[in-house]
Amino acid sequence: MQKPGHATKPGSRSGTVAIVGAGVVGLCTALEAQRQGYTVTLIDREAPGKGASFGNAGYLATELIEPLSTGKTLRSAMSMWLKPDGPLALPLGYLHRILPWLARFVLAARPSQAARSRQGLVALNRAAVPAWQRCLEDIGAGEQLCRSGYLLVWESPDRLDDARLHADYLRQWDIPAELVQGARLAELEPALVATVSHALYFPEACQVREPYQLCQALFAAFEARGGVYLQQSVRALRPGEDGMALDTDAGALRFDRAVICAGAWSKALLQSVGLEVPLEAERGYHLSFAAGANTLQHPIGSAERRFVMSPLQSGLRAVGFTELGGLTLKPFRRRYETLRRHSEALLPELAGPAVETTEWMGHRPTLPDSLPVIDRHPQHDRLLFAFGNQHLGLTQAAISAELVVSLMAGRQPRLDPKPYRVSRF
Incomplete structure (x- = not known):
């Protein structure tokens, strides 16, 4: 096995590759590079799967094809921000730093740009489940993914037309959704009958059984296939004519190629190679209720409260908030309290004092147009990128x-990569 820091002949398909970032995107990229014959080293400042990948809701949200920045979002942004239990948070101490990003976010809401973002999301999301099936079947972990179905719920009967209109809109994109209420709702999700008026049921939706267990399965397969893992912080990138040098807190390492999958920490690494991307760290919170408290049969999303609850092997997880607060602020206590109030409103049995809960906060990598970067460096073709998937990283x-591995190997990718190029900014 090729040791980290030793490059092979330039251009060799069996050359050395560093994957920077051991979240779910980096783990999948490391395995895909191994499948294509590369010798792979995975590098991260944390243990594999312990970043944003640890705290997600666990379901594959392929129905989310709307970019975050649209005219509708901008019109409702102020009310969402000012609402005490609302889904949008902009900490005042960080507001001056986020203003340039917000300006780009507003520009991304232009109809032409929003349409391009929507098309880019549709392309990725349509290909998402088949790609996961290929990945998991290859490592013998197909049981990690299941067809769970998903419910988008409304509490107010006055919002029935909203559900009908949303279902009609999704049908234009070949996304099936069934409007359910009454007996059909009770059949699908009996725990919600007392609190929910109606819902859209997505029968083809899939989820993973436990996000962190998924990451562990991916990492175990990577190591079993000869992969090397280094728990180090990468400080800078130094491209050369015949390889890539990575400056880490433990010294310099050299590889034939590198792929940056470092999520919200990717921005500084790109700056070290002359690229500025408007990447912001969107802080996501979750509250996990112990397994005995779970009464849900499906992942659900609240259309009115703007949060998600998902049944996992470890218990019931409530996930929410768009908090644009950077990488260094501490978590805000009131976010967890809001998640608790929302969860108890839908499932009153969670209000019992004996229900055990755990709290978590992580950083999602978010770009103004809601599309990731999946590309190679414009001047250094040995350096590639896969980051910025915002709420859709899993x-x-x-x-x-x-x-990204197709681009690295010089093969035609399954999808047109143009919408995800790093130079679009």
């Missing part, structure tokens, strides 16, 4: 890995 991880 959903799009396997297909992002296939695309």
Whole structure:
């Protein structure tokens, strides 16, 4: 096995590759590179799967094809921000730093740009589940993925037309959704009958049984196939004519190629090679209720409260918030309290004092147009990128890995990579 720091002949398909970032995107990319004959070293400042990948809701949100920045979002942004239990948070102490990103976010809402973002999301999301099936079947872990179905719920009967209109809109994109209420809702999700008026049921939706267990399965397969893992911080990238040098806190390492999958930490690494991307760290919170408290049969999303609850092997997980607060602020206590209030409103049995809960906060990598970067460096073709999948990192991880490794290997990708180019900014 090739040791880290030793390059092979330039251009060799069996050359050395560093994957920077051991979240779910980096793990999928490392495995895909191994499948294509590369000798792979995975590098991360944390243990594999312990970043944003650890705290997600666990379901593949392929129905989320709307970019975050649209005219509708901008019109409702102020009310969402000012609402005490609302889904949008902009900490005042960080507001001056986020203003340039917000300006780009507003520009991304232009109809032409929003349409391009939507098309890019549709392409990735349609390919997401088949890519995951290929990845998991290859490592003998197909049981990690299951067809769970998903419910988008409304509590107010006055919002029935909203559900009908949303279902009609999704049908234009060949996304099946069934409007359910009454007996059909009770059949699908009996725990919600007392609190929910109606819902859209997505019968083809899939979820993973436990996000962290998924990452562990991916990492175990990577190591079993000869992969090397280094728990180090990468400080800078130094491209050369015949390889890539990575400056880490433990010294310099040299590889034939490198792929940056470092999520919200990718921005500084790209700056070290002359690229500025408007990447922001969107802080996501979750509250996990012990397994005995779970009464849900499917992942659910609240259309009114803007959060998700998902039944996992470890218990019931509530995930929410778009908090644009950077990488260094501490978690805000009131976010967990809001998640608790939302969860108890839908499932009153969670209000019992004996229900055990755990809290978590992580950083999602978010770009103004809601599309990831999946590309190679414009001047250094040995340096590639796969990051910025915002709320859809788990959903799009396997297909992002296939695309970026295709680019690295000089093969035609399954999808047109143009919407995800790093130079679009």
